Each structure stands twice: as structure tokens, then as C-alpha cells.
Amino acid sequence: DIQMTQSPSSLSASVGDRVTITCRASQSISSYLNWYQQKPGKAPKLLIYAASSLQSGVPSRFSGSGSGTDFTLTISSLQPEDFATYYCQQSYSTSYTFGPGTKVDIK
Amino acid sequence: QVQLQESGPGLVKPSETLSLTCAVSGYSISSGYYWGWIRQPPGKGLEWIGSIYHSGSTYYNPSLKSRVTISVDTSKNQFSLKLSSVTAADTAVYYCARRGLGGLRSAFDIWGQGTMVTVSS
Numbered sequence: 001d002i003q004m005t006q007s008p009s010s011l012s013a014s015v016g017d018r019v020t021i022t023c024r025a026s027q028s029i030s031s032y033l034n035w036y037q038q039k040p041g042k043a044p045k046l047l048i049y050a051a052s053s054l055q056s057g058v059p060s061r062f063s064g065s066g067s068g069t070d071f072t073l074t075i076s077s078l079q080p081e082d083f084a085t086y087y088c089q090q091s092y093s094t095s096y097t098f099g100p101g102t103k104v105d106i107k
Numbered sequence: 108q109v110q111l112q113e114s115g116p117g118l119v120k121p122s123e124t125l126s127l128t129c130a131v132s133g134y135s136i137s138s139g140y141y142w143g144w145i146r147q148p149p150g151k152g153l154e155w156i157g158s159i160y161h162s163g164s165t166y167y168n169p170s171l172k173s174r175v176t177i178s179v180d181t182s183k184n185q186f187s188l189k190l191s192s193v194t195a196a197d198t199a200v201y202y203c204a205r206r207g208l209g210g211l212r213s214a215f216d217i218w219g220q221g222t223m224v225t226v227s228s
Contacts, residue, residue, distance in 0.1 A: 034214035091213035
């Protein structure tokens, strides 16, 4: 299986801050990397697919970058509704795996 | 608008089989896409269980493969999950989801609301 790691595991930030979350794969996955946002008690929501493509309806303050093994999710200006847990997921291998998540909370 | 809705027992006894169904509305499963199951133990992260195509072609998480069966019923526009020999470790919220068209568009783009399943005697 391809293992996914994320850093940090949690972070505290203020509204308006620029936030960066990192995801690393245990082997090269090209651009087969997706990002999800999950709020408490809710299903995950797809934000970014193929490492950098913004899912329809997702605000442009979210962006993704990277390829190979190292990837980044950036929120350019954190909004109150962005406080949530973020997961990366690889779809290079059909044995899909998710990262452990990064919780973004209010400073 | 495509919607997915999970249903099934919320309580399953240890060693028994967990059975869930995902009803799809707003889209015909027969038209394409892969469909999948993902679970999330309380307070923990996401784990992909397996996926199925409308033709019945399946692929499963290797760690669960011996206990998982996913099937599709195109006449009812739904797909199902069976997980056998459950233990407390299988207690989780179970989500059904649609996988994208394939290739670089293989993310899970539409999700059900999830259903909590507890394994306990």
C-alpha cells in the first residue's frame, strides 16, 4: 500500500491567515492526489483533485500544488467556514489511501 | 443533482455480518462511474473499503478483502456493502461515495451523509 502522511497534524490560525498543509506519499504518485475538507458530523467534501484542479463550486482561496511525493494545500485567506479537518488521498493505486488528517482550528 | 443515501442497521453483533445499502438518486448507476464505500471510526481518519463499477467489477482494500463483498443492483439503482465477521474495530461511520471518471479524475466527488454502525453485543 502507498502510505500517506500529513503535516502538521493540527494547527491554530486566525481569520485572514494564509494556511499551508503538506501531504507526502511513500512513493511517487504523479499528480494522483486529492484533498478533502471535513467538518464535524459531516461527510468529507472534495476540494482539489489531480493535485491542483479546483473542484467545481470550491472557493478560489483553496489551491493545491505538487507532484511525485510532495504536495501542498494552501488556503490563501482563512475564512470562518474553513475551520475543519483536511485529508489528502492518493488515487494512483486502486488501493486508495488517505492521509491521517490536519485539523485547522481557531487561534 | 446526484444524491447518495446510506441505509442499514445501526447495531450489529460481533461475529455477524454488517450489511449496508447506498441508494443513488439523480443519476443512473448503469450510465457509468465507479461507486465506493469509505468508513471512519469515531475520532479517527478515513479508510477506503472498496469500489464497484456498474458492470459488477470490484476492487477492495487488501486489509479487508477477505471479509468484504460489494455488489450493485442496477434495477434498484443502488449498491451494497457486506462486511463479515465484524468486531468492535469495525465500529465506524460508513459513507458511500461516487468516484470520478477515472485517471486523474478519480477522486470521490459526491458523498452520502454517512451512517453510524456500532458493533456490540
